[in-house]
Amino acid sequence: MSxxxxxxxxxxxxxxxxxxxxxxxxxxxxDPLALPADDLRAGVVCLVxxxxxxxxxxxxxxxxxxxxxxxxxxxxxxxxxxxxxxxEQAELALLRDLLAWCNTHAPMADxxxxxxxxxxxxxxxEHPYGWLILKLDIRF
Numbered sequence: 001m002s003x004x005x006x007x008x009x010x011x012x013x014x015x016x017x018x019x020x021x022x023x024x025x026x027x028x029x030x031d032p033l034a035l036p037a038d039d040l041r042a043g044v045v046c047l048v049x050x051x052x053x054x055x056x057x058x059x060x061x062x063x064x065x066x067x068x069x070x071x072x073x074x075x076x077x078x079x080x081x082x083x084x085x086x087x088e089q090a091e092l093a094l095l096r097d098l099l100a101w102c103n104t105h106a107p108m109a110d111x112x113x114x115x116x117x118x119x120x121x122x123x124x125x126e127h128p129y130g131w132l133i134l135k136l137d138i139r140f
Contacts, residue, residue: 002110002140004049004068010108011070011138012047018101019045022094032075033129040077040129043094047072050135068138072098073131080128087130091121098134112139 008026016024022043029035035044048071055066076090102116117135124130 002066004052007068007108007111007138007140008047008049008070010111011105011114014105014108015045015047015072015098015101018105019043019097022097028073029075032131035075037077040075043090043097044075045072045094045098046074052138066140068140070136070138072134072136074098074134076130076132078128078130082128084124084127087127088121088124091130091132094132095119095134102136110140114138 012024012026022045023039024045024047026047028046028048029044032040032044050069050071052068053066074091074094076087076094078086078090099116102114105114115137117137119132119134121132122130
């Protein structure tokens with residue numbers, strides 16, 4: 001049986017290695033606006049678990065071969081004197097980096113696939129701050 005915490009830690013380490021200019025962590029900040037301005041301009045990515053399941057559950061494989069649902073929640077910021085589209089562009093640049101990681105990440109123990117699913121953006125509503133959520137389906 002896979003250890004979901006170990007899986008999430010391996011994904012966090014892989015993301016951090018693939019995106020050294022961005023800050024990667026496992027915890028959502030209580031107030032993203034309180035994060036250091038330099039971190040927000042670079043982009044902060046938070047990996048959070050949402051649940052999972054779909055285990056094999058046949059004799060000898062009980063609780064194996066399942067999947068974990070997680071989200072990558074990204075926070076970004078741009079200069080205040082920019083047009084609102086700048087925050088959308090920053091979010092989409094972060095999405096591009098996250099999708100590139102999904103396509104090229106190094107093999108991780110007990111992880112068969114990391115499949116990107118739907119994503120949601122801030123819709124430019126909080127300029128000069130923005131956020132992005134990319135859902136992941138992690139297969140053991």
